[in-house]
Amino acid sequence: MYGRLEEDLRSTDSFDMIDKKTKSSRSSKNAVDTEFDHVDIDNSEVNLKNDEVNMKNVKVNMGNGELNMGNGKVNVENGTVNIDNGGQKMVNSQINMGTKEMDLGNGELMKTADESLSSNGNHDVGLSNGCKHYDLAIDADDNVKNSEVNLDNVEQYKVYKSRWFMLFVVCCLNLSNAMMWITFAAAADTTITFYGITSLQLNMLSMTFMFATVPLGFVASWVLDTFGLRTSLLISAWLNGIGGLLRNISTLDVIPADHAYTVLLIGQILAACAQPFVMFAPTKLAALWFPENRRATANMIGSMMNPLGNMVAFIIVPLVVEDVSDIPLALWIVSAPAFFITIVTTFGVRRSRPPTPPSPSAGEVNQPFKDGLKQIIVNKNYMILNIGFGAGLALFTALASFLEQILCPRGYSDDFAGICGALMIVLGMVLSAVAGVYVDKTKQFDEVLKVSLSLAVLSGIAFTQVSRLRDQHVWVALTAALFGGFGLTIYPISMELAVEVTYPVAEATSSGLCIVGGQAQGIIYMFAMQYLTQPLSYHELSLETGCHIAENSTTTVFEPQDWTYSNLYIFNVISTLAVITLVLFFKPEYKRLEAERKITALAKKAIEVEKSNKVTPVSTSQL
Template sequence: MNSHRCHSAIPEREFVCVDDSFMARGKSNNFSGPYGTFPSEGQLTPGARYMGSESNVLNANSNDISNQELLDLAKGDERLSESLTTTRSNDEQQKPVLEKSKSESPRTEVYKRRWYLLLVFALSALLWNAVWSTWGPIAQSAKDVYGWSDGDIAMFTWLGNIPFLVTMFPIAYLMDVKGMRIAMVLSCGLAFLGTGLRCIPCDVQYAKWPIYAGQLLNGVAGTVPMSGPALLSGLWFPPNQRATATAFSTLLGYFGACISFVIGPLLVPEPYYPPPFNGSILNNFKYMDSNSSGNGTADTSAQKAGIMNILYAECGAAGVLFLLVIIYFPSKPPHPPSVSASIPREKYLPGLKMLARNKQFWVTAVAYSVPIGVYEVWQVVLDVIFDSRVSQETAGWMDFYATLGGCISGMLVSRFADYFTRQMKLFLLVFYFFSAVAILWCTLVVMDILPFDVVSIYAAIVIGGVFLDGGAPLFFELVIEVSYPVGEGVTSGCLQMICASAGILFLSILQIESIGKLWMNWFFFGTITMAMPLLFFIKTTYGRADIDDCEVEVSPSIEDSSVIEQACEDDDKTKLLKAVGI
């Protein structure tokens, strides 16, 4: 007579027998009997749950235990007694199906409203980036109006990054534990308050203090839209749309900075610089008269009016978004869109501990966060880097086309990756290689090693943006996969915290004006080349995808994200066991 050897390497756990194999999950040792091997005919149900510990796994002859004794051992444990059956045919025993789990399997459903929620969330990311990058594209005009230095311009951007280091953990807790609604109401409310502070009318010499406060509050608000794309897509979208949804909200956020690069220079006139003396006193007198306020100083009223129009527009947009979120933005759908979405994630603190010990997470996070974090701030201060060699408006259009190209390529590649989930690493290696070549090209042109030409710089920056921004959504999805079953909120939050740290380091060095500006391009190029070898060391695991690729049955009565059964067409149980960490 055949027998099923039921065993586990994890003591004090719940055993689930799945056609001659065990999966261990949960925390219980209610079944303490000395039986580790059970007869198959009529006494052991493949897929049934048995309780025990590793020390109780013994070799027992099929005659050592009867049906009645087995049922007696099940008394006092409702889950065990419900799972046991006393008779079953040999054909039924061979089916890897758990009847009780099927009756409890979660209902999955997708809702049309997910597209509206994705749009609102993506618009909040767009607004955050627009507010965060307000000052870089109009740096020359802002310095002319307010008397600021390059360090002051960098400080405004720096204040948008620093809150990530302080608020990431509590905001991630809100998203993962309390739900997306509370997090979004808080985020949009802070954005509305922060943009309102920047509109307070005051003398130019005191204007930077309310602007400092506004940029800081906007930085806190940005923790949600910048770290929540993967969480929102996992909550509302099925597996074949997750990468696309993540890409949409991530890339539309980048498009916010793209808008600033164009709208800023269009609304705010550039500062007037006196032309070289050409020997004509009359011509130079006409120039000074047309650009003077009448008291011997340059007239900056048009520039200041343009700046205030931008601040008012951003404040109004923040108010509309805040209202939309208050009216309708649920924490989660009534039913999950996929099996993996129905499985409870690790609790907050245990999840943080798992991330801290997960080497693959750190390798993947550094490979993404350092280059992207530096790129975001490098792009914002592009006008500072080129200074007078490229006009403020031209620098803005360079950033616009680079970001727009990145958004388009990101959406196309992410849609492709929805169907080729396991090829993300290859895509990212190709993207990083071409972006490194483009930034090196730009650096050599700026140094005059290659002939200086605006068209050449245009091409280098746009190509770099296409490949860097285009790969960002894939990194988000890859990090979620290698860190599963840790919650998407805390995982993405840690990712953005590292990203913000890289940007803060770059902007902090920028405060040292004596070292010049040439280092910025080499620093940026170095971060990309550093990340490429790290990609080779990433051992890609697809925990969430493995579960969704199989027809997995989930028992909601078991804690710790318990996956009870799978019925893959290729009957590959090893893959699923690895996916759930067993």
């Protein structure tokens, strides 16, 4: 029963004043209570004198678009109002209110540009995007006697405790997947000896994650936006779990030695395919399950589990792997969280979104994936953010993957390299937490991003210089920690900014493609850095090394390299260009926040007007 009567008062006929004396019941503060009320319709103007409506023996029947008023019966049909016993007839009586329309076709009152009121027993008043909802309790059925509208029962945006379980699942998946990603970078030399592979084959185990993310990033974004968060998490959990199992099987004696690396690589590829389905999830989770003033914090927590997984691997793997024979044990320890979270996700995650939205934007229907792609590729601010953030992510990934290979030729042990990697993550998580709370309160995403990236680049350049020197443990650890600390801070901030500057494009699309861009750049930079490595000088070879090199071994052994040119031409130059571009040309507009402010303001105004129970004179000239 949803008809529509556009309010366009075209008739210029004058009508006599209808004077009815009445007294309505007063059962609550929201009841309509009037006396000596008048309705004057004259020269296309509606005046409600004394701001009151007189209705005696009122019977409102909205079922068939019919209004019964005691001895006078008003039938609303096709824009014509017939007063049965009143002797008057209004033909084509429509009232146009500009962009606001009032429809009374089948008992529906709607303001299309601002708010809508549907009559279906329990009235639902919302904004045009369907984000704000009010429950208007009507103490009657379709036929209302002594009508009363209770506006106290207002449904506010609600959050659910289950949001923390969803965040727990995303965190565990991200952590376990990151542990498998960086496993072999934390024990590069021993892995090469165990599997009998080259340095390039070793680095391919880490680079598969980047190769997989680029094409599957589009698929993961589409799955998240089309099928929902639950489907994406299930795909990620099972790919991650099966990949971990195959990695462990590669160490068993039943696998021929010349096929062990192949089985290992297949398992690593499956785990890599799982990454985009969970790596893109924190932004979507924060938008769907958390209120506006907690989104950045929730996004930060979910996103930081990826580098936390790197840190755990950097700590555990060097501690476990004291000899080549310890590689199998390390793989089983690393894969244990993946097996656990696969079971939890399968049986614990039951839905993709909460029953009701926690914020205005969470209730919106996102744009289709293809339409979103078309919008973001022509969005200047988004493309600048994608390139700048992507460069930072790529360089952080490259440094984390090559950290042990960069440090051990200068005499730094695997344990020390693991400590440096852990410090990068720990400080990064601390600063990200601080930044997340800060931007939730201040909304200064742009300022935090630019300052953090600038400090990260300066720290990274310092690290590439001191890492060339021997016996500089304090400075190496300090500069690595600062680079990781400020570098990781930009991660959740950039994800939120990607959503803000592309709104209303779906969250998984805008944030996910930033990660895809970063992984694509990472592939290029990592290949270039390996290509630019140089053999160590005779002098360096004669000095003590921190690398595990098996003497008199018949298998392939690790060969230390000089990474000076790689760090100089790739790390330093690219990072400097990225920060200059972002600082000078990135001028974001917070579209999502602005839309939510408008929605909130309109909602508050609607509540105030409805609770006032006061009708003011309105004319077409005012509208």
